[in-house]
Amino acid sequence: MNLNIAPRITAPLLILGTSIFLVLAYNASFWRTFISATGGVSLAHLPLHLATFVLLVLLFNACLNIINFRFIVKPVLVVLFMATSATYYFMNQYGTAIDKSMIQNLLETDIREAAELLNWKLLLTITLLGIVPSLLVCRAKIAFYAGKRGLVLQVANISGSLLVAALLLFLFFKSLAPALREHRELRFLLAPTNYIQAINGYIKQQRAQALVIAPLGMDATKRMAGGGNRQRSVTLIVVGETARAANFSLNGYARVTNPELATQPDLLNFSDVESCGTATAVSVPCVFSALGRENYSDDKAHSQQGLLDVLSHAGFKVLWRDNNSGCKGTCDRVEFEDLSKPEPGNRWCVDDECFDERLLDGLPELIRNARQDMVIVLHQKGSHGPAYWKRAPAAFQRFGPVCQTNQLESCSRESIVAAYDNSILYTDHFLNQAIELLKASAEKETINTAMLYFSDHGESLGEHNMYLHGAPYVISPAEQREVPLMLWLSEGFRSRFHIDQRCLAARTGHAFSHDNVFHSVLGMHSISTAVYNPGLDIFSPCTHES
Structure with missing residues (x-):
């Protein structure tokens, strides 16, 4: 028996499996909040919860298919698994949500403060949810569809996913809209979109900072104290x-x-x-x-x-x-x-x-x-x-x-x-x-x-x-x-x-x-x-x- 045989998988199936894994494995905080916001666990709410799961899988599938090319997909997925596993740990361990200010706070924290957050449970989480799936992806032999046929199938995959996602959103919009409007924290809990958006916002913010510092209060003067106390x-x-x-x-x-x-x-x-x-x-x-x-x-x-x-x-x-x-x-x-x-x-x-x-x-x-x-x-x-x-x-x-x-x-x-x-x-x-x-x-x-x-x-x-x-x-x-x-x-x-x-x-x-x-x-x-x-x-x- 040859233990070195790498698993074989088609490129579309790899992306679909990754999308399902992302929605299920890394989003306990999101699902807890979402299920509570939509009335809790019950048979009556099961269609909405299942539809939301499928909706998110389809959206992730459409986005990831954009980078589903040879020599690109594996490095991107490895980075995604590693970053999202760390994000998952902090969201679930401390109940934190991820936004631009959180990314800024992380990047501007000194090494000693950051070291206080390190422990065996973080390393175990990154190992199980980051390193293990990364190794599986690295070892996998991915079958890509070649030529125009492959490109057509990829466009069809993206378009089909977005179309079905739009249909689900239309059918369940009446139930989804109040939850999303009243629970704005949901967008800060959905990984990996939360930290991707936060990093993007932080980078834009840094690029927009003025190189010239505008003066302020140049006219400032101390009013003279009356009486004898001028110490x-x-x-x-x-x-x-x-x-x-x-x-x-x-x-x-x-x-x-x-x-x-x-x-x-x-x-x-x-x-x-x-x-x-x-x-x-x-x-x-x-x-x-x-x-x-x-x-x-x-x-x-x-x-x-x-x-x-x-x-x-x-x-x-x-x-x-x-x-x-x-x-x-x-x-x-x-x-x-x-x-x-x-x-x-x-x-x-x-x-x-x-x-x-x-x-x-x-x-x-x-x-x-x-x-x-x-x-x-x-x-x-x-x-x-x-x-x-x-x-x-x-x-x-x-x-x-x-x-x-x-x-x-x-x-x-x-x-x-x-x-x-x-x-x-x-x-x-x-x-x-x-x-x-x-x-x-x-x-x-x-x-x-x-x-x-x-x-x-x-x-x-x-x-x-x-x-x-x-x-x-x-x-x-x-x-x-x-x-x-x-x-x-x-x-x-x-x-x-x-x-x-x-x-x-x-x-x-x-x-x-x-x-x-x-x-x-x-x-x-x-x-x-x-x-x-x-x-x-x-x-x-x-x-x-x-």
């Missing part, structure tokens, strides 16, 4: 990572995750704030732009200057300190310090990453030596998952039992939440340390100090069977959008910029969003510019000129 100001803008408002005890969470901040008498906690996006690659550029969520696009944000540029135009020294995967273009024209890479002997670094307190190293000296008003951005590692347990030092591992693996399906939801809450507990400590540092600087150096904290986006911890973040905004759950926002102002800062603390405290329950950050930072520093919108400035009703 320098230093503001920390802390950009949190993956912190959701629901798990902050300051917002009513039952577990005490903010024991230190709760003791800060002048801290203002804004309890109703929404993010601009559900992934760092979108939220960070958006929150530092003047565009607002409704007008935001990646190409617009990267084609014009942002908040940090306007602050520079107004005469502020601006510094970005990073313990994450970069500033996503927002700090390209200001001073940048990468503190995410471990250095031998640094007390805040363990293995291949550093805890967030490293961002505070050397800050007192920086503040003391500054000769002008200064804004320092601290970009946290925060609560980045799925390795939540790595985000907090041992002293802050107070809640348990803790999930200590990136394979979240092997952990109870309680242990996942406990690991996440420990990271929030450490963020509480980090922010409190930052405030104490600013207090000390205000007293010793007679400097007006302030801190503004907000997270880039939230996180799903198993609600609706979803994990992590990055869901398309239109279908994203509240857990991925609702973020913390806090403010601390020294007495000197409030005096210099004529800010009414009690007025601000009365506004902490109002609904705000990342759209307010750009204009509020300008407003809190009394910066005058044509791009400033007082209607989006949280401070506007609470400031007065002396």
